[in-house]
Amino acid sequence: MAEKLEENTEAIIDANQQDIEAAISSGLSENTVARLRFGEQKILARARSLGKIAGLSDPVGQAIREESLSIGLHVKRVRVPLGVILMVYEARPHVTVNAGAFCLKSGNASILRGGSEAVHCNILLGQLWQESLVEAGLPKNAIQVVSGSHQEVRQLLELDEYIDLVIPRGGKGLIRSVAEYSRIPVLKHFEGICHVYVDKLGNLQSAVDIVLDSKCLMPEVCNAAETLLVSREASSQLKELLEPIRQHGVVLKVCDEARRIDNRLEQATDEDWRTEYLDMILSVRVVDGVEEAIEHINQYGSHHTDTILTSDESHAARFVREVDSGVVLVNASTMFCDGESLGMGAEIGISTDKLHARGPMGLEELTSYKFVIRGEGHVMGQWSETQNVANQQQ
Amino acid sequence: MAEKLEENTEAIIDANQQDIEAAISSGLSENTVARLRFGEQKILARARSLGKIAGLSDPVGQAIREESLSIGLHVKRVRVPLGVILMVYEARPHVTVNAGAFCLKSGNASILRGGSEAVHCNILLGQLWQESLVEAGLPKNAIQVVSGSHQEVRQLLELDEYIDLVIPRGGKGLIRSVAEYSRIPVLKHFEGICHVYVDKLGNLQSAVDIVLDSKCLMPEVCNAAETLLVSREASSQLKELLEPIRQHGVVLKVCDEARRIDNRLEQATDEDWRTEYLDMILSVRVVDGVEEAIEHINQYGSHHTDTILTSDESHAARFVREVDSGVVLVNASTMFCDGESLGMGAEIGISTDKLHARGPMGLEELTSYKFVIRGEGHVMGQWSETQNVANQQQ
Numbered sequence: 001m002a003e004k005l006e007e008n009t010e011a012i013i014d015a016n017q018q019d020i021e022a023a024i025s026s027g028l029s030e031n032t033v034a035r036l037r038f039g040e041q042k043i044l045a046r047a048r049s050l051g052k053i054a055g056l057s058d059p060v061g062q063a064i065r066e067e068s069l070s071i072g073l074h075v076k077r078v079r080v081p082l083g084v085i086l087m088v089y090e091a092r093p094h095v096t097v098n099a100g101a102f103c104l105k106s107g108n109a110s111i112l113r114g115g116s117e118a119v120h121c122n123i124l125l126g127q128l129w130q131e132s133l134v135e136a137g138l139p140k141n142a143i144q145v146v147s148g149s150h151q152e153v154r155q156l157l158e159l160d161e162y163i164d165l166v167i168p169r170g171g172k173g174l175i176r177s178v179a180e181y182s183r184i185p186v187l188k189h190f191e192g193i194c195h196v197y198v199d200k201l202g203n204l205q206s207a208v209d210i211v212l213d214s215k216c217l218m219p220e221v222c223n224a225a226e227t228l229l230v231s232r233e234a235s236s237q238l239k240e241l242l243e244p245i246r247q248h249g250v251v252l253k254v255c256d257e258a259r260r261i262d263n264r265l266e267q268a269t270d271e272d273w274r275t276e277y278l279d280m281i282l283s284v285r286v287v288d289g290v291e292e293a294i295e296h297i298n299q300y301g302s303h304h305t306d307t308i309l310t311s312d313e314s315h316a317a318r319f320v321r322e323v324d325s326g327v328v329l330v331n332a333s334t335m336f337c338d339g340e341s342l343g344m345g346a347e348i349g350i351s352t353d354k355l356h357a358r359g360p361m362g363l364e365e366l367t368s369y370k371f372v373i374r375g376e377g378h379v380m381g382q383w384s385e386t387q388n389v390a391n392q393q394q
Numbered sequence: 395m396a397e398k399l400e401e402n403t404e405a406i407i408d409a410n411q412q413d414i415e416a417a418i419s420s421g422l423s424e425n426t427v428a429r430l431r432f433g434e435q436k437i438l439a440r441a442r443s444l445g446k447i448a449g450l451s452d453p454v455g456q457a458i459r460e461e462s463l464s465i466g467l468h469v470k471r472v473r474v475p476l477g478v479i480l481m482v483y484e485a486r487p488h489v490t491v492n493a494g495a496f497c498l499k500s501g502n503a504s505i506l507r508g509g510s511e512a513v514h515c516n517i518l519l520g521q522l523w524q525e526s527l528v529e530a531g532l533p534k535n536a537i538q539v540v541s542g543s544h545q546e547v548r549q550l551l552e553l554d555e556y557i558d559l560v561i562p563r564g565g566k567g568l569i570r571s572v573a574e575y576s577r578i579p580v581l582k583h584f585e586g587i588c589h590v591y592v593d594k595l596g597n598l599q600s601a602v603d604i605v606l607d608s609k610c611l612m613p614e615v616c617n618a619a620e621t622l623l624v625s626r627e628a629s630s631q632l633k634e635l636l637e638p639i640r641q642h643g644v645v646l647k648v649c650d651e652a653r654r655i656d657n658r659l660e661q662a663t664d665e666d667w668r669t670e671y672l673d674m675i676l677s678v679r680v681v682d683g684v685e686e687a688i689e690h691i692n693q694y695g696s697h698h699t700d701t702i703l704t705s706d707e708s709h710a711a712r713f714v715r716e717v718d719s720g721v722v723l724v725n726a727s728t729m730f731c732d733g734e735s736l737g738m739g740a741e742i743g744i745s746t747d748k749l750h751a752r753g754p755m756g757l758e759e760l761t762s763y764k765f766v767i768r769g770e771g772h773v774m775g776q777w778s779e780t781q782n783v784a785n786q787q788q
Binding site: 067069071073075080082083164165179180183185203205206208209210212213216217316320324325326327328329330331332333335336337341342343353354355356358359360368369370371372373374375376377378379380381383384 | 461465469474477558559573574577579597599600602604607610611710714718720721722724725726727729730731737747748750753754763764765768771773774775777778
């Protein structure tokens with residue numbers, strides 16, 4: 001498939017161009033058009049990424065746990081594919097490449113349903129996938145790109161007998177609607193209202209760097225920080241902390257107390273604490289200390305990714321224990337909530353669910369397991385004399 | 395709670411008696427009345443079992459995986475409770491004791507909704523739970539026994555904001571209806587159509603013992619065998635294999651080929667291969683060999699628990715790999731699909747789902763995890779010179 005992407009770059013760009021023109025003429029937002037765009041650079045980046053995914057170790061057949069019991073049974077849990085995975089996502093053609101590869105590498109068949117705005121490009125990518133599968137001697141339908149109406153997607157979501165898992169990727173609306181209509185288990189990838197909590201300001205520059213990294217490196221991604229909490233103690237240097245962030249072009253929306261320190265800043269409302277800006281905006285609140293920070297995060301946050309900056313080990317330990325989020329960090333940027341950085345090879349998404357997989361999901365999170373038990377004629381009850389003797393001897 | 399069960403045995407028996415009388419006078423089946431019965435022996439057995447559950451190691455806070463990355467980050471996945479678990483089950487009062495204990499031990503709050511036939515007994519057990527929790531300094535509502543109409547259960551099943559997991563235990567009808575109405579993730583415990591496949595008859599007596607154990611030790615449980623498959627090769631001794639099983643009181647329903655060998659036996663229909671008898675009945679089919687056995691199991695079985703008896707390692711390996719069941723065994727009874735026997739301490743059930751947990755579920759399967767990441771000012775991008783130097787040095 002990597003080769004096919006390289007060989008067919010022009011055709012892919014053409015198909016993408018058709019989608020882009022249709023999107024522009026039907027008046028879709030600039031953001032949507034930008035996400036839709038799948039140019040040469042992005043295509044080649046996908047081809048390279050496929051090489052990397054191919055090189056990851058195969059999770060299927062791996063023993064998760066293995067032990068020999070005293071009664072002589074050998075018990076092992078072995079990873080197996082989940083089966084058929086349905087991905088429902090928005091108009092980002094690169095997901096068609098990435099998700100197909102992830103599902104295939106983890107031994108799953110996949111049904112890929114991208115946003116209708118990307119239909120020409122996705123159909124072509126689906127053809128390239130199937131040609132690649134056939135050439136590799138794999139079943140052609142191991143990866144299927146489907147287009148079709150919302151009504152047809154709803155019909156797919158009822159096929160719990162044939163589809164094992166649905167992963168919706170996209171805005172809140174898409175995910176809610178998939179979760180509502182699906183009879184198949186759903187692994188949700190909801191929004192990230194992520195926090196940086198500055199508890200103790202040891203090195204001011206390091207704190208500034210972490211806030212900047214968490215907010216500005218990729219403001220559009222789910223693990224970008226949306227709210228900065230500062231302990232009353234650290235707020236003595238609030239001006240020095242906020243100034244370089246403001247200078248980086250971040251719009252700050254602050255609580256009453258912070259506004260008393262710097263009254264040029266915009267006032268935050270209660271709604272701000274619940275908002276995923278995905279933009280160069282940061283809400284700022286001064287809190288009493290670690291306890292109030294944890295309360296704020298658990299109340300207003302989305303249980304996604306939150307970090308504490310502190311030199312106080314007991315505060316760090318409490319934060320890590322009590323913040324109910326998929327990823328909690330100490331003295332590190334929220335950007336590290338990322339499967340690749342965390343040594344998982346790559347990631348198919350970041351689950352905001354608690355069941356099955358939480359936080360960054362790699363290949364292993366697309367598998368289930370089976371128990372494999374080996375004995376030598378083992379029975380529980382007593383049925384024959386031979387057997388009793390054999391079992392007693394063990 | 396164990397003490398309270400012992401101190402209040404009489405009151406529990408009285409409450410149970412009320413339920414039994416109501417059940418008898420409303421004409422419920424003998425089986426239902428038998429399941430409802432919660433006498434002194436069963437109560438004391440529960441008290442002992444509570445002591446054992448209390449002694450299991452606490453899964454919460456355990457590190458599942460831990461590594462230090464080359465960039466200096468320390469990454470750990472730590473087990474955390476799921477949150478609130480709703481158990482919906484039939485008229486078996488012992489589940490009220492067992493499930494409450496399991497959820498509590500794994501750090502979860504639980505809402506226990508047993509069958510309305512057991513309402514008096516369950517309400518009393520719920521009171522004892524709450525007294526015990528208060529005396530132990532734990533939140534009274536960590537275990538809540540609820541009664542209420544089916545309509546109210548449906549309302550509970552919509553509270554996906556407050557309840558994290560639903561575990562239905564009981565007949566197919568109950569589980570289907572919970573799965574249909576629930577907006578909360580459901581871990582299903584469906585039926586077991588389990589198979590013993592006799593591939594090579596090494597020791598006839600051992601094969602007889604395993605079939606007897608799988609079928610007769612507890613015919614009413616989900617991992618009891620319902621179908622015996624015999625390879626054509628092994629079928630040369632089919633009479634010798636079946637006779638002791640028949641003599642044990644098992645009704646045999648057999649395929650055409652087996653009937654030609656012993657025409658006294660009852661003819662099986664296609665429906666038999668799909669039937670969970672939960673009774674002293676066994677369907678029997680002669681198959682070509684391991685390939686046809688695997689096909690039969692994957693087609694007619696319920697992906698629960700299946701065993702192969704063989705001395706042929708390649709057949710065993712193929713069976714283990716290709717049978718798509720939560721538990722696959724080699725030369726051992728299907729009775730070993732049991733959390734306690736497998737060293738999981740005890741089990742809250744056997745999941746027939748592939749997501750989150752498959753097969754026997756112990757305490758760990760009632761937990762989720764969070765990523766805990768520790769750094770020393772780690773950022774992804776380059777924000778300040780100090781930081782760059784620090785990162786480059788690592």
